[in-house]
Amino acid sequence: MRWKGRRGSSNVEDRRGMGGKTLVGGGIGGIVILLIVTLLGGDPGAILNNIGITGSDTTTPYEETKQEEELADFVSVVLADTEEVWTEQFRQQGLVYEEPTLVLYTDSVQSACGAAGSSVGPFYCPGDQKLYIDLSFYDELQKRFDAPGDFAMAYVIAHEVGHHVQTLLGTTDEIMPLREQLSETEFNKYQVRFELQADYYAGVWAHHAQGMDLLEEGDLEEALNAASAVGDDSIQKQSQGYVVPESFTHGTSKQRKRWFYKGFESGSIDGGDTFNASDL
Template sequence: MSSDIEDRRGQRVSTGKVAGGGGLIGVVIAIAVALFGGGGGADLGAVLEQLDVAAPAAPADQNVQAQAPDTVSEQDEFVSFVLDDVQNFWDRSFADAGRTYDRSTLVLYERGTATAGCGYGEAAIGPFYCPADQKVYIDLSFFDDLATRFGAPGDFAQAYVIAHEIAHHVQNVLGISDQVRAQQQGASQSEANDLSIRLELQADCLSGVWAHSAYGRDALSPGDLEEGLGAASAVGDDAIQSSAGAPVNPETWTHGSSEQRISWFNTGFETGDVNACDTFSGNL
């Protein structure tokens, strides 16, 4: 498997304190919404960053002891391949811009796990990125939910999830998340939500930029792209509210509508340019 994967599956819970402790970094998202809650010579410094989706606070007196599985499944190999491909793409892009990309680590876990600075991550919230330890956390059972509950099956739907979370890491490395969080301080709830949406849509766009590169290298087929678009649509705030039987209320959105998520992923895919991912200028 990739050297950027930390496998915590099979870990057992034991008594003790969670490493990293308490407070969340970024916007706290309701569980139903938090299920997405991460061109070569482009000026990466111009890219504005999305807010990071972090895990909920840790239960008291919880710690973990790893007992990783001995076998590597076909899904493990696919996740490893996609992770390396996405991070190698950002390695090249940063280098072309005269910058250094600090690679993220993908943590595979089951049910729940401790983070260093973002509390205790649980599978119920879906994949998330913790800016404090610069790690992406995924319980692979989420991909089953993506296919069955949200109607977005397929390998590239899974690749989209990984690319989206790594996009949050790219944004964190650039330091723009801190700038946006600063703007949220003292902002109204409506303004804070709008900033969160713009940040999330930018992560979708950056995912599309990677997909553009993958398509150009024949690592992606038109059918794969449809799977990615289906995943982007499935995790729109309106789609999630509808699937939960709740009224569709744009005032509560933090990630954007299905139409917006598809549109911005397409923007990244069609242009292959990170500078096209400025979701902060004008209307969405």
Template sequence: MRWRGRRQSTNVEDRRGRSGTSAFPGGRIRLPMGRAGRAGGGGLSTIIILVILFFGLRALGIDPMEMLAEGPGAPSGGTVERSAANDEMSQFVRVVLAETEDVWNDLFEAEGNRYPEPSLVLFGGQIRSACGFASSASGPFYCPGDKKVYLDLNFFSELANRFGAAGDFARAYVVAHEVGHHVQNVIGVLPRFNQMRQRMSQAEANAMSIRVELQADCFAGIWAHHTAQKGLLEEGDIEEALNAANQIGDDTLQRRTQGYVVPESFNHGTSEQRQRWFARGIESGRPTDCDTFNGPI
């Protein structure tokens, strides 16, 4: 993919190198403490302040115990390692995100709508989102609660080395797929699915989840279609993305990890399905051709 020198999205939060997160722009908030050795130095008033502050933070959805657990030697919230902020992979992700912004802004505008751009959060190790805590082992994910894509860049190494899906467009496919979930959230697909899931059996929820995931694959293909029209793709890019879709199909993953497949437990789609819906998006370039909810998949 010809990405160097292109616009980088500003909708990226780099939280690598941080210990926890903070809701305060200046970083961690330090709790007020009385001066040592001062007789009658406002001990009761300090306790009252601490109690008020504790429950005030809880009301804002902030866990004071988590903040204390960071310890005095931990990096302040908002601190990002200088080397991590400017590395090449981060720049690549910012360009891909910017390209998805351009494509989906144009497609929404063509329908007379506005596309609310998502944020992408880079993290390392573990992260707290509006959807709860997650670790790098979870892989990239989209959280509808805060409308953000979460990505540990180490996943790309695992994608290449463990799953055999190397190449920059394989990585671009991953980002475009998660942005596809954001599009689903905007147009109401994810909210409807989350409401329906509460009344579904596990088997029914898995079957519906597959349709949701395949549509996100198709949306990723739509992005690839319009990116190709800009002349940004290089020879072999589409094959890299199709290989990635193949390597992370439910059947392929289960066969690799446990030696057999359990179709009833699939929730993302088979390798064949993921490749086919991604290819449909590439061939069409139209969101209307990504309806995975009517008819066979």
């Protein structure tokens, strides 16, 4: 992705080095469960509020490495690009786009959705309309999920921004109350469609990024590979050796790739109605 030397967003809040309350209990098994449920969007508040939390807020000096400095600049530029694209897309709909804030943190963070450790992966909290990311996830994406490349990370950010789009359009308020009305298995079906719509919106952003001549050779493949790598079936196979389809909350690798690519081809906000799609 062509990003160096370009404008970054002013909506970045740097909390790195600020020790917040941390998650306890569950060991590596608990971490894996959290990762499966909340990776790339989910609803961390519903889970985190039921987990033991301990620790106290402390602030320690934070010295970023050169790699972290570059990553921080990169995510800021990607966020700025999403702001430009979605401001125009909302304008075409006769709406006003409200820009979200991206919070950089290390180890743990407090959000309106609860306290979260970096093991949950990047997430968006509708309660404060902020995206949260520990930049160490970039290494996780490359090493654990075998999804290298800067545009793989750009996809992650664009997906979380997709959840912000859903919040602004009222989709989040329509879907999340169903959690209290349906069984877990039935609600999971809605959750999958909710996540696939965020993948579609990420693809819409990538479409316009290509139109701005920001993509380089191989970027699209990096994003599709990342979408596939974080499919429920791929994560469950990696973490436990088998899949439980009724527990899926984000969609299969095939579905995530399909909806991202559908958004990439369309470039229009109007084509992302995953809730009425007969074939996911």
